Amino acid sequence: MKQLSLIAAVCLLPLTGCSNLPEKRMELASAGFRTIPATTPAQLAKLAALKSSKVVPVNGKRGTVYVFADHQHKALIVGSPTQYQKYRAIKLHQQKIDEQLLDAQVNMDNADWSAWGPDAGWGWSVASDPM
C-alpha cells in the first residue's frame, strides 16, 4: 500500500510542472501579462491558429513578445521578455512548493502507524482522524 502511494507520487512528480488553465492565467497575470480578448474575426482566426497550453515567443512590431492562447476566454495573454522571466520564476517557485507537498505526502504515507494499534493506517481509525 505504502509502495503504491510512493510509486504514484514519483510518477506524478514530473507532472507537477503542468498547470491547468486557471493556474496558468494566475501565473501569467501575476507576472504582469495582459489579457486581450479577441474581438474581430481576424483576431479570432489568429487565436485559433495558436496552440493552447504553451507560452510561445512571437516577433511583434516592438520585438519579441510572449503569447498564450486562452481559447476558453477567447483571449490572448501577452507579456514582454521581462514578464516572461518573471512568469518562469513564479512557475519554478510553484513547482518547488508542489514537490514539498508531494514529499510531505510521501512522508505521511511512510509514517509508521502500527504504534497506534493493529487497525491504524488501514481504514476507519485513520479516516476518522480530524485531518
Added chain:
Amino acid sequence: MKTPLTLLILSSILLTGCASQSKVTLLSAAGFRTVVPNTPAQISQLKSMPQRKVIPVVKKGKTVFLYADAANNSLLIGNQKQYQQFQQYNLQYKIQQDKEAAAALNADANAEWGAWGGLDGPFWGPCFY
C-alpha cells in the same frame, strides 16, 4: 515578499473558508468595484452571464474583467491592473494553502514516528548501543 496588507487579506480569507467568498474578498482587495443591478434589464443581464467566474470582455475599446454573482445580486468590475493584482493575491493564497497542507502532513508524519519515541526513544535509543 508579503506586505502586511497581503498577509491581512490572506488571513481574512483563511478565516472565511468559503471558496466563492474568498474569490470576492480577493477581487475586492485587488480593487474590483461592486455594482448592484437596479433595473430588471440589468438583473436579467447579470443572470445571463457566466456565474462566479472572472471573464475578460472589451468595453469601449478597453479590456475589463467581470465577475457575475446573480445569487448575491452583484457584479464586480475591474481593469487590467486590478485583474493582475487579483491573480497575485490568488497565487499567494494558493502558495500559503499548499505550504500549510505540507506542514500539516509533515507534522502528522512526525507525530506518528514520535509515537515510537523518536530517534532517541526506547526503540532507537540506548538499547541498540
